[in-house]
Amino acid sequence: MWGVCFRTLDPVRDEAVFLLLIDTGMRIGELCSLRLEKLDLEQHELTVMGKGRRERTVPFGDGQKGDGGRVTRALRRYLQARPIGRVLTTRTSSCRASGAA
Numbered sequence: 015m016w017g018v019c020f021r022t023l024d025p026v027r028d029e030a031v032f033l034l035l036i037d038t039g040m041r042i043g044e045l046c047s048l049r050l051e052k053l054d055l056e057q058h059e060l061t062v063m064g065k066g067r068r069e070r071t072v073p074f075g076d077g078q079k080g081d082g083g084r085v086t087r088a089l090r091r092y093l094q095a096r097p098i099g100r101v102l103t104t105r106t107s108s109c110r111a112s113g114a115a
Contacts, residue, residue, distance in 0.1 A: 030092040033085045038072045055090060058082055 022028045035045060044062035052061040058075040076083030082090075 026088075026092050026095055030085075030088040033088045034074060037074050037085045040072055050093075053089070055082065055086055055093075058086060 031045065034040070035042070038060075040062060041064075044064060048060060048062060054060065058077045059071050059073045061069050061071050064070045074089075075086035081087055
């Protein structure tokens with residue numbers, strides 16, 4: 015499954031999605047609606063709207079590592095290439111799965 019991330023149309027995005035979902039256990043819908051202002055790379059946490067329209071804070075990455083660990087590095091790489099409103103988007107809409115090449 016991990017290898018598929020690198021054979022998609024947007025491998026940098028898909029690596030960040032894959033690692034964030036595995037690391038946090040958050041729901042795909044929560045990830046799709048995640049906005050930049052709710053993502054704190056320095057504190058290694060994000061705020062999502064969960065079930066029942068309740069906000070919850072979700073930790074991610076490894077705060078013990080200077081660079082935040084693998085998840086934080088993947089998010090930084092992706093955000094450097096795509097700093098727009100929602101965190102995870104495609105060229106045409108938000109949070110749609112990329113097809114494998």
